[in-house]
Amino acid sequence: xxxxxxxxxxxxxxxxxxxxxxxxxxxxxxxxxxxxxxxxxxxxxxxxxxxxxxxxxxxxxxxxxxxxxxxxxxxxxxxxxxxxxxxxxxxxxxxxxxxxxxxxxxxxxxxxxxxxxxxxxxxxxxxxxxxxxxxxxxxxxxxxxxxxxxxxxxxxxxxxxxxxxxxxxxxxxxxxxxxxxxxxxxxxxxxxxxxxxxxxxxxxxxxxxxxxxxxxxxxxxxxxxxxxxxxxxxxxxxxxxxxxxxxxxxxxxxxxxxxxxxxxxxxxxxxxxxxxxxxxxxxxxxxxxxxxxxxxxxxxxxxxxxxx
Amino acid sequence: xxxxxxxxxxxxxxxxxxxxxxxxxxxxxxxxxxxxxxxxxxxxxxxxxxxxxxxxxxxxxxxxxxxxxxxxxxxxxxxxxxxxxxxxxxxxxxxxxxxxxxxxxxxxxxxxxxxxxxxxxxxxxxxxxxxxxxxxxxxxxxxxxxxxxxxxxxxxxxxxxxxxxxxxxxxxxxxxxxxxxxxxxxxxxxxxxxxxxxxxxxxxxxxxxxxxxxxxxxxxxxxxxxxxxxxxxxxxxxxxxxxxxxxxxxxxxxxxxxxxxxxxxxxxxxxxxxxxxxxxxxxxxxxxxxxxxxxxxxxxxxxxxxxxxxxxxxxxxxxxxxxxxxxxxxxxxxxxxxxxxxxxxxxxxxxxxxxxxxxxxxxxxxxxxxxxxxxxxxxxxxxxxxxxxxxxxxxxxxxxxxxxxxxxxxxxxxxxxxxxxxxxxxxxxxxxxxxxxxxxxxxxxxxxxxxxxxxxxxxxxxxxxxxxxxxxxxxxxxxxxxxxxxxxxxxxxxxxxxxxxx
Numbered sequence: 001x002x003x004x005x006x007x008x009x010x011x012x013x014x015x016x017x018x019x020x021x022x023x024x025x026x027x028x029x030x031x032x033x034x035x036x037x038x039x040x041x042x043x044x045x046x047x048x049x050x051x052x053x054x055x056x057x058x059x060x061x062x063x064x065x066x067x068x069x070x071x072x073x074x075x076x077x078x079x080x081x082x083x084x085x086x087x088x089x090x091x092x093x094x095x096x097x098x099x100x101x102x103x104x105x106x107x108x109x110x111x112x113x114x115x116x117x118x119x120x121x122x123x124x125x126x127x128x129x130x131x132x133x134x135x136x137x138x139x140x141x142x143x144x145x146x147x148x149x150x151x152x153x154x155x156x157x158x159x160x161x162x163x164x165x166x167x168x169x170x171x172x173x174x175x176x177x178x179x180x181x182x183x184x185x186x187x188x189x190x191x192x193x194x195x196x197x198x199x200x201x202x203x204x205x206x207x208x209x210x211x212x213x214x215x216x217x218x219x220x221x222x223x224x225x226x227x228x229x230x231x232x233x234x235x236x237x238x239x240x241x242x243x244x245x246x247x248x249x250x251x252x253x254x255x256x257x258x259x260x261x262x263x264x265x266x267x268x269x270x271x272x273x274x275x276x277x278x279x280x281x282x283x284x285x286x287x288x289x290x291x292x293x294x295x296x297x298x299x300x301x302x303x304x305x306x307x308x
Numbered sequence: 309x310x311x312x313x314x315x316x317x318x319x320x321x322x323x324x325x326x327x328x329x330x331x332x333x334x335x336x337x338x339x340x341x342x343x344x345x346x347x348x349x350x351x352x353x354x355x356x357x358x359x360x361x362x363x364x365x366x367x368x369x370x371x372x373x374x375x376x377x378x379x380x381x382x383x384x385x386x387x388x389x390x391x392x393x394x395x396x397x398x399x400x401x402x403x404x405x406x407x408x409x410x411x412x413x414x415x416x417x418x419x420x421x422x423x424x425x426x427x428x429x430x431x432x433x434x435x436x437x438x439x440x441x442x443x444x445x446x447x448x449x450x451x452x453x454x455x456x457x458x459x460x461x462x463x464x465x466x467x468x469x470x471x472x473x474x475x476x477x478x479x480x481x482x483x484x485x486x487x488x489x490x491x492x493x494x495x496x497x498x499x500x501x502x503x504x505x506x507x508x509x510x511x512x513x514x515x516x517x518x519x520x521x522x523x524x525x526x527x528x529x530x531x532x533x534x535x536x537x538x539x540x541x542x543x544x545x546x547x548x549x550x551x552x553x554x555x556x557x558x559x560x561x562x563x564x565x566x567x568x569x570x571x572x573x574x575x576x577x578x579x580x581x582x583x584x585x586x587x588x589x590x591x592x593x594x595x596x597x598x599x600x601x602x603x604x605x606x607x608x609x610x611x612x613x614x615x616x617x618x619x620x621x622x623x624x625x626x627x628x629x630x631x632x633x634x635x636x637x638x639x640x641x642x643x644x645x646x647x648x649x650x651x652x653x654x655x656x657x658x659x660x661x662x663x664x665x666x667x668x669x670x671x672x673x674x675x676x677x678x679x680x681x682x683x684x685x686x687x688x689x690x691x692x693x694x695x696x697x698x699x700x701x702x703x704x705x706x707x708x709x710x711x712x713x714x715x716x717x718x719x720x721x722x723x724x725x726x727x728x729x730x731x732x733x734x735x736x737x738x739x740x741x742x743x744x745x746x747x748x749x750x751x752x753x754x755x756x757x758x759x760x761x762x763x764x765x766x767x768x769x770x771x772x773x774x775x776x777x778x779x780x781x782x783x784x785x786x787x788x789x790x791x792x793x794x795x796x797x798x799x800x801x802x803x804x805x806x807x808x809x810x
Contacts, residue, residue, distance in 0.1 A: 034492045034499035036506045126493040127359070186508065199554025205512055 006155045007298040008090040013159025015087040020136035021167035027129035028191040051170045102142040109135040154235035161232035169282040255289045314733040324466040326725040337388045340501040356494040372541040381777035387759040391786035400652030401458040402751040410645040427637045437627025441597045449748035452623035460740045462723035475626040480758040482545035491780040503785035505755035511552035517747035522582045529582035531555045565608030568615040583619045632681040658716040669716040676716045686771035737762045756781035
């Protein structure tokens with residue numbers, strides 16, 4: 001398939017996950033802050049902005065400031081509104097390839113966000129974030145139910161799996177900077193959509209290592225880092241020419257396979273004791289796979305430059 | 309109309325009001341709430357109420373009233389308890405539950421308190437909820453009251469009094485959690501300038517208490533929540549707690565007792581159950597021991613408990629201690645087991661099984677409240693000043709026919725709290741049900757509890773089964789309980805800033 005199409009599908013995957021997780025991050029932390037630590041508003045605000053990979057140019061005054069920035073600021077490329085706009089742009093570019101229902105699910109999200117007056121009323125923050133999550137679920141549903149499992153699907157899947165790993169790592173990073181008692185971990189589980197699954201599997205919210213292990217490598221939970229990495233790996237398998245072996249750093253299966261193995265066989269003690277570094281390594285890993293994807297599949301998309 | 313208009317028309321002359329003092333001035337704990345309301349128009353307030361109702365409907369958070377499913381009634385004006393007030397409440401209710409635990413252990417084993425004549429033996433023997441089938445053994449960690457709901461009211465002087473203890477299947481905690489969540493969704497401004505103690509720990513605390521009560525020697529006990537089923541009015545809470553604790557929600561028909569061990573019927577083999585958090589009344593829980601036609605329970609479950617192979621939480625037979633006649637002996641019970649005076653007083657109670665007292669009460673029946681000793685949900689209540697001549701006549705006959713079955717109390721004018729009735733915000737009577745969890749070593753009370761509101765004007769009946777509503781209940785942080793913010797790690801910021809987002 002065309003490199004340009006492949007890259008757009010990949011980015012659709014990444015952007016949907018990004019919008020979903022960002023909405024969850026803001027929703028869960030905002031309401032947790034309100035209910036439990038209203039005096040820490042500025043501190044949390046700055047954390048959230050920094051884990052989103054930016055510094056907003058100036059320190060945040062309070063949580064509303066952070067929500068406006070991370071949610072809607074047009075100058076911040078990770079903001080929800082910017083992410084959804086980019087999502088719609090990518091979808092337009094592949095409109096012929098993806099199912100019509102999927103295109104509509106994406107495009108209507110963009111249109112509705114443009115037309116709404118969300119953000120004007122502070123009490124509708126929750127409604128807005130819930131709406132974003134529901135739209136993302138609708139998009140996922142359309143992908144899973146109506147897309148043929150051809151290359152376009154696999155590029156999309158790799159994109160969403162990588163973003164999922166990255167965002168989950170960021171959620172853990174937010175948690176790392178907070179107090180050591182249990183409610184912070186519960187908030188983090190909720191922001192990954194993992195709370196109830198964790199309760200059914202392990203159930204003890206005071207067991208930090210169990211929580212880390214669950215998010216890192218529980219194979220039953222579809223949003224665990226290992227599940228995401230494995231899913232990306234199997235999509236990468238589908239994309240490769242069947243004759244090729246893996247032992248080549250320029251192959252995404254190499255990086256993904258190594259990531260899976262490291263996750264599966266690492267000691268949870270080590271992870272727990274060096275949580276921030278592990279988070280950083282995961283994000284680096286994602287960046288590495290991204291680079292390989294670009295080099296192997298997408299570099300043809302660079303605009304042609306004419307030289308004198 | 310803005311919200312401040314309501315303050316000027318608000319009548320505080322008849323009761324102790326939670327929000328306004330006797331001069332109509334806002335109490336200091338409510339000042340920041342008042343500030344938020346000052347900027348609000350009434351139809352704004354309405355809009356948030358609609359959002360709340362829609363959210364409750366969507367999530368199926370409802371309560372059955374008169375056969376209809378309605379969105380759980382939550383009033384948006386919070387009820388605030390200062391940290392000092394809470395300290396009093398917390399020490400009072402944990403004292404009470406501690407004494408009641410010892411009382412239940414005593415009457416279901418040796419009966420020393422009865423031998424010592426502190427409470428007449430016949431009071432226990434004639435209590436409908438004293439069950440001989442659970443006499444003679446103790447639960448594995450001696451805990452019988454895993455969760456208690458102690459109902460409190462406030463009199464005209466603002467003093468808290470215990471109205472009743474609920475030691476069997478006290479309900480309402482799910483609404484406490486959902487009320488907090490819903491209020492923070494539709495009224496986030498209210499939370500910004502208040503430091504409120506969190507309630508979200510409850511499911512984990514309950515789970516820990518249940519696990520601690522498992523039969524001895526069991527590793528990784530299996531806990532279940534036993535529900536009568538989807539048609540029960542409190543089903544939402546059963547499912548909520550099961551989900552929050554990460555345990556199975558079972559009905560009677562999912563369980564079977566074999567060789568005095570309780571098993572769950574699963575798709576693989578039968579799985580042993582160690583602790584059952586049951587939300588089924590004693591009468592229905594075991595057709596072999598109690599009502600034989602009950603299909604909600606599990607045959608043989610009492611025997612399994614007797615053999616120590618399963619823990620039933622709350623224990624069967626607790627009703628003997630929340631009998632309203634026994635309630636009247638609580639001060640003596642606390643003194644007997646703990647050597648202390650009650651930290652929170654009872655409401656004055658007339659024991660109608662005493663002939664002289666009974667005659668006095670019946671002569672003054674239009675001034676008193678009559679209550680069946682073992683009813684719940686506000687049923688069977690006759691409030692003298694509000695009753696018709698016919699009702700007063702009937703209650704007189706019922707009391708004469710079964711004096712042990714009733715008690716009487718003076719009418720207390722419960723405290724009021726500003727409540728929205730669809731047109732304006734005006735005073736409505738409220739009570740408070742805090743919840744205490746006992747894990748065998750410590751008692752833990754969830755900060756606040758369920759504030760129930762009698763919605764019809766002037767009504768004193770707050771139970772939701774009678775059309776009552778509720779309020780989000782806040783306990784403000786004291787300086788010690790405020791958590792200290794941790795320093796933001798430079799590490800995160802540096803690392804994250806190195807990441808380039810494409």
